């Protein structure tokens with residue numbers, strides 16, 4: 001996939017990525033040099049009461065918990081109690097992104113299907129991280145399911161995106177992390193794809209989150225969360241964040257501005273406070289039934305979901 005994008009004949013969808021999403025040739029916005037420090041100060045001020053109550057404990061906030069706690073607190077409590085375990089559907093995205101990463105970084109010409117096999121092999125060799133241990137022990141059927149899903153995802157990416165050039169500085173499955181209030185609160189996220197680089201105080205980074213299925217409201221919140229973490233990390237915001245829907249080739253994108261980042265900071269602080277109240281202070285969760293009930297570990301016993309058609 002690496003290589004001569006100039007020589008490549010692009011499909012209309014790939015052209016749309018270049019012009020509308022990547023904004024090739026468009027001017028990038030500049031921001032105040034102290035924006036990130038102001039955002040950090042605002043977050044730490046909002047989170048100070050939480051940090052004080054944590055004493056020597058640490059609260060870890062990640063994208064999924066934040067989304068759940070803002071949608072239905074009961075859902076967050078149920079998933080925290082159930083714990084996360086890898087499965088074929090959960091491993092598909094990681095394997096697909098690893099294959100795409102290999103296609104960008106390796107000077108080899110295998111098709112993506114072969115790179116998916118290589119990605120599974122590499123990930124399964126790392127028993128301590130990600131889906132490694134699960135993949136290493138997975139049945140032939142589970143591996144086949146992961147392979148099929150990852151190939152589908154990677155090929156759709158290849159169909160819809162122009163060949164990724166190394167000069168675009170692609171980062172895949174890139175971890176973003178920030179530590180607040182003397183390390184008592186840690187916030188982490190992982191972006192599917194980041195391209196570009198800031199120059200001085202001028203934005204240059206595009207963040208893309210790949211999705212399957214239909215758009216949802218919380219996808220926008222995820223993007224803003226990434227924009228905030230990237231700003232705190234790099235000191236300059238990304239110029240744009242986007243959810244790319246691989247099944248439809250459609251995109252929801254937002255240009256990043258100060259108001260968006262401030263709203264993301266308020267949502268993060270509010271969510272961290274709720275997580276603290278639920279996890280540490282053991283406040284009973286509020287329940288709010290909705291479409292997410294079908295994915296909730298508590299759906300069989302939850303009084304709020306009972307009797308509703310979900």
Ligand code: SF4
Nearest residue numbers: 072074075293296302
């Ligand atoms: S079943 Fe629905 S209402 Fe009940 S805790 Fe889960 S998400 Fe919330």
